[in-house]
Amino acid sequence: MGRLGLKGLYYALGVHRFVEYLFFMVFLLFFYGPLMNLAMLAFTESYEYPAFFPNVISLKWWRFVLAQDNLVASMVTSLAVAILTTAISLCICLPAAYALARFDFPGKRFFQFAYLLSNAFPKIGLYIAIGVIFYRTDLMGTLTGVVLIHIVNTLMFMTWLPANAFENVPRSQEEAARDVGATPLQTFIAVTLPTAAPGILVASIFTFLGSMEEAQGSLLIGFPEIKTIPVVMYSVIFDYPISAGAVFSIILVIPTVVLVLLAGKAFGIRSLSDGFKLR
Amino acid sequence: MKKEKLQGLAMVFPSFALMVAVVFVPIIEAVVTGFRDESGGFTLQNYRLIFTDPSYYKNIVYSLSVVLPTVGLNMLIAYPLAIYTTYSKSRIARVVDAMYATTLFVPGIVATFALMNVIRDTGSVNRFFMLFGISFDPQLLYTGPGLVFMNLWFNIPFAAMILSSSLAGISTSLLESARDVGANFLEIFFKMIWPLTYKAALLSAVFVFIGCIGAFTVPFLAGANFPRMLGVALYQEFSVFFSQNMASALATVMFLLSAVAGGIYIYLQMKRDVWQNPKRG
Numbered sequence: 241m242g243r244l245g246l247k248g249l250y251y252a253l254g255v256h257r258f259v260e261y262l263f264f265m266v267f268l269l270f271f272y273g274p275l276m277n278l279a280m281l282a283f284t285e286s287y288e289y290p291a292f293f294p295n296v297i298s299l300k301w302w303r304f305v306l307a308q309d310n311l312v313a314s315m316v317t318s319l320a321v322a323i324l325t326t327a328i329s330l331c332i333c334l335p336a337a338y339a340l341a342r343f344d345f346p347g348k349r350f351f352q353f354a355y356l357l358s359n360a361f362p363k364i365g366l367y368i369a370i371g372v373i374f375y376r377t378d379l380m381g382t383l384t385g386v387v388l389i390h391i392v393n394t395l396m397f398m399t400w401l402p403a404n405a406f407e408n409v410p411r412s413q414e415e416a417a418r419d420v421g422a423t424p425l426q427t428f429i430a431v432t433l434p435t436a437a438p439g440i441l442v443a444s445i446f447t448f449l450g451s452m453e454e455a456q457g458s459l460l461i462g463f464p465e466i467k468t469i470p471v472v473m474y475s476v477i478f479d480y481p482i483s484a485g486a487v488f489s490i491i492l493v494i495p496t497v498v499l500v501l502l503a504g505k506a507f508g509i510r511s512l513s514d515g516f517k518l519r
Numbered sequence: 520m521k522k523e524k525l526q527g528l529a530m531v532f533p534s535f536a537l538m539v540a541v542v543f544v545p546i547i548e549a550v551v552t553g554f555r556d557e558s559g560g561f562t563l564q565n566y567r568l569i570f571t572d573p574s575y576y577k578n579i580v581y582s583l584s585v586v587l588p589t590v591g592l593n594m595l596i597a598y599p600l601a602i603y604t605t606y607s608k609s610r611i612a613r614v615v616d617a618m619y620a621t622t623l624f625v626p627g628i629v630a631t632f633a634l635m636n637v638i639r640d641t642g643s644v645n646r647f648f649m650l651f652g653i654s655f656d657p658q659l660l661y662t663g664p665g666l667v668f669m670n671l672w673f674n675i676p677f678a679a680m681i682l683s684s685s686l687a688g689i690s691t692s693l694l695e696s697a698r699d700v701g702a703n704f705l706e707i708f709f710k711m712i713w714p715l716t717y718k719a720a721l722l723s724a725v726f727v728f729i730g731c732i733g734a735f736t737v738p739f740l741a742g743a744n745f746p747r748m749l750g751v752a753l754y755q756e757f758s759v760f761f762s763q764n765m766a767s768a769l770a771t772v773m774f775l776l777s778a779v780a781g782g783i784y785i786y787l788q789m790k791r792d793v794w795q796n797p798k799r800g
Contacts, residue, residue, distance in 0.1 A: 264615065268618075271618065271676075273643075274634050274636070277633065277643050278629070278636060290645070290646050292647055292649070332533040339526070339527040340527075343524070343527030343530075344524070344527070345526075346524060351535060354538060358543070360729065361542070362729050362733020362774070364735040365733055365773035365774055365777075366542065366545070370541060372763050375763065388541050389541075395534060395538055399534060452626075455627060460758060470626065470628050473628050473629075474739075477628075477632055489628075489629040489633065496625070500624050
C-alpha cells in the first residue's frame with residue numbers, strides 16, 4: 241500500500257517535484273523532528289518503552305518544574321544578566337560604531353581587525369583563559385564576571401551592525417537639518433539616531449537573546465553562585481527525567497520566540513538571521 | 520581634521536579597552552601560564568604531558584577526528600542546500616529558506632538536548648523503528664559519529680547562510696545563459712559557481728572548524744567519557760582538577776589549532792569589502 245502510494249505520487253508529481261518533496265521531508269525530519277519531539281516530551285507523563293507516542297499526556301512536569309524554587313531565581317538572574325549585558329554593550333559599542341562609520345582616524349583598520357580577531361578564538365578556550373584571570377581578580381562566581389563573559393560575545397556585532405546602520409543614514413538629511421540651524425547633537429538625536437534605530441534595535445535583540453541562551457561561559461565562570469536558566473538546565477539534563485528537561489527547554493525558548501516574532505514582523509526574519517551570521 | 524581624529528579614537532576607546540581586558544590580556548596570560556609549574560617557575564612539562572601522555576594527546580586526535588569530518592560533510596550538504604534555496608523559485612524552496620534560517624535562533628543547549636533524545640538508544644529513532652517491530656539501535660549518543668551528526672544540525676544552516684549571501688551575488692542571467700548554451704549542472708558549478716563563491720565556502724569552513732573545536736555544550740552532554748573533545752577536557756582541567764597551568768597550556772593548543780584556520784579567516788575578512796560587497800568597495 242505504502243509503496244503503491246509512493247509510486248503513484250512519483251508519477252503524479254514527476255521526477256523533479258517528487259525529489260523535491262522527498263528532500264523537504266528529510267529536511268523537516270532532520271531540522272524540526274528533534275524540536276517537535278522535544279515539545280511532545282514536555283507534555284508527557286508516562287513514556288513507556290517502546291511506545292513512540294506518550295502513554296499519558298499531562299502537565300505533570302510543568303507543575304513539577306514551575307514548583308522548583310531555583311527556577312524563578314534563575315529566571316530573575318538570567319533576565320538581570322541579559323539586561324545588564326545589553327545596556328552595557330549599547331553604552332560602550334554605539335560610540336565606537338558611530339566613530340567607525342563616520343570618522344576617519346588613525347588605526348581605524350586596526351580597530352576593525354581587532355573586533356574580528358576577538359571573535360576568531362575558539363569559545364571555550366577563550367573562556368578558560370578569561371577564567372584564569374578571573375580567579376586572580378576574584379571575579380569567579382560573580383555577576384560582574386558573568387556579564388563580562390556575555391559581553392565578549394556581543395562586542396563584535398554590537399559594533400558592526402550599528403556601524404552599518406549609521407553608514408546607511410543619508411548624509412543629505414543630516415545636512416538639511418544642519419542647514420536649518422540644528423546643532424550637531426540635535427541633528428544626531430532628531431535625524432541620525434531614529435534612522436539608524438532599526439539596525440541598533442536588531443543588534444540589541446541579538447545581544448539580549450544571546451545572553452539569555454549563553455550556557456557554557458556562565459557555567460564556567462558563574463557556577464555555582466550565579467545560576468542562569470541555561471546553567472540550571474545542564475543539571476536538569478543530568479539529574480532529572482527527560483520530560484523535566486523538555487519543559488525547561490520550552491521555558492528557555494519563550495523569550496526567543498516572542499522577540500523573534502516581534503522583530504521579524506517589524507524588520508523581516510531574513511534581516512534578523514543575516515545578523516546572526518556574525519556571531 | 521585633527522579634532523575628528525581625536526574624537527574617533529576617544530569613541531572607540533571604551534569598547535576597545537574592554538576587549539583588550541577581557542580577550543587579549545587573558546589570551547596572552549594563558550600562553551604564559553601554560554609554561555608555569557606549580558611554584559610559578561618556567562617549565563615545558565605541561566606541553567610535554569599534552570603531547571606524550573595518551574590521556575591528553577588522544578583527546579586532540581579525537582577532537583580532530585570529529586571536527587574534520589564535520590567540516591567536510593557540512594560543506595557537502597550546505598553547498599547544495601544554499602544553491603537550491605538561492606536559485607530555485609519553487610514555493611518549497613522559499614519555505615526551506617526561512618526554516619533553516621530560523622534554526623539559528625534555537626538556544627544551543629535546547630537543540631543539543633532535543634537531538635540527544637532523538638539519537639539515544641531509547642530515543643525516537645529507535646522507537647520509530649519499533650513501531651514496525653524492527654529493533655534498531657542507532658548507537659550514536661556518546662560516540663564520535665553522534666557528535667558529527669549533532670554538529671551538522673548546528674553548522675549546516677550557518678554555512679548555508681554565508682554561502683547563499685555569496686551565491687546571491689552571481690547574476691542569474693549569467694547562469695541562465697550558460698544553461699542556454701548547453702552547460703550541465705556540474706559544468707556550471709565548477710566553471711562558474713565555485714570560482715565565484717569558493718572564498719565564502721572557505722570562510723564558512725573555517726568558521727565551522729573553529730566553532731566545533733571550541734565547542735563545549737554538545738560534547739559535554741553528548742560526548743564519550745574518553746577520549747574527550749578538547750572543550751570538555753579543558754573544562755575538566757579547569758573546573759574539576761583546578762589545574763590552571765595545565766588548562767592554560769591546553770587552551771593554547773586549542774588556539775594554535777584554530778590559528779591555522781583563523782589566519783585564513785582574517786586574511787579573507789580583510790578583503791571582504793572588495794569581494795563580498797562590491798558596491799562599497
